[in-house]
């Protein structure tokens with residue numbers, strides 16, 4: 435059955451991405467203000483180079499925000515910010531920042547990284563940064579490295595960083611797990627709320643929703659549509675003669691047969707009991723009658739059976755087009771009246787009047 439709506443997990447992913455982007459914009463503004471501030475502090479402490487470097491990082495963050503504002507590219511916004519923050523932490527570790535406290539800023543990285551990337555990428559980037567820190571700590575004589583740290587500081591730094599990273603990893607993994615479970619539950623719930631359990635077709639509630647959507651489309655752009663209300667003839671006899679399970683099997687088989695006859699864009703629903711409704715978008719009354727007639731013929735030729743017993747089945751249907759009514763209530767009422775007249779005229783037929791049923795050509799008399 436073709437879905438006319440966007441899948442809910444896509445909507446949830448989209449809103450999560452939008453939330454992350456808003457968070458990143460907020461964090462970027464805070465980072466710029468902070469870099470301006472500590473850059474100013476370094477300037478007044480006569481650490482002019484350090485101040486310029488911090489302001490330059492602030493300028494990179496602003497540039498990243500501007501690129502995002504222009505392109506709306508969220509992946510680039512994330513990648514840009516992670517790269518700038520990674521470089522900034524590298525600089526702070528190499529130089530020691532103010533009074534050798536630069537590495538302490540590294541603690542900001544694990545939660546940010548795991549939240550913004552997937553667990554694998556986050557772990558890989560984090561390990562790479564830790565490797566840089568190990569090299570800088572172990573080889574203070576390397577070019578550009580101006581900071582030297584005590585052994586105690588290094589041990590405590592790596593121990594606490596490892597603890598924090600593992601903790602962030604576990605928290606993020608359980609957050610993602612919980613999110614997935616919730617999404618699966620929401621999907622299952624949505625499916626159950628819109629699907630008929632026995633046949634797997636849309637249920638009445640879902641069909642009402644789709645009918646209203648189609649009506650809006652008709653009112654907006656004049657795309658007409660039709661419906662066919664179908665009832666299995668003398669279904670009570672099938673139940674009485676062959677049992678309820680056989681009746682259920684006939685309903686399932688009929689649903690599958692109907693699905694194979696309609697187009698991908700049509701929607702079939704179990705309207706209740708042994709009654710079904712097909713919504714036919716962009717279909718005139720005449721086209722709908724032709725389809726209903728084709729379905730009637732397929733059903734009468736089909737060999738329904740249960741536990742080796744054959745069960746002949748026929749259907750009657752009432753067809754109506756929105757162009758003849760203008761409202762869903764009236765459309766359904768008219769289809770129901772036509773179904774009633776098809777039953778009254780002897781069953782195994784389509785109404786309004788179909789002149790040449792046997793040849794498969796349906797003609798309406800109104």
Ligand SMILES: Nc1nc2c(ncn2[C@@H]2O[C@H](COP(=O)(O)OP(=O)(O)OP(=O)(O)O)[C@@H](O)[C@H]2O)c(=O)[nH]1
Pocket residue numbers: 632665666667668669670671673677678679680681682685706707708777781
């Ligand atoms: N097996 C089964 N039977 C159902 C289900 N829902 C409704 N029915 C049966 O469908 C039968 C409908 O009977 P009626 O409304 O008298 O209509 P009919 O026998 O089809 O006769 P006409 O509509 O006049 O052709 C009833 O016996 C219901 O119990 C279902 O889910 N499974």
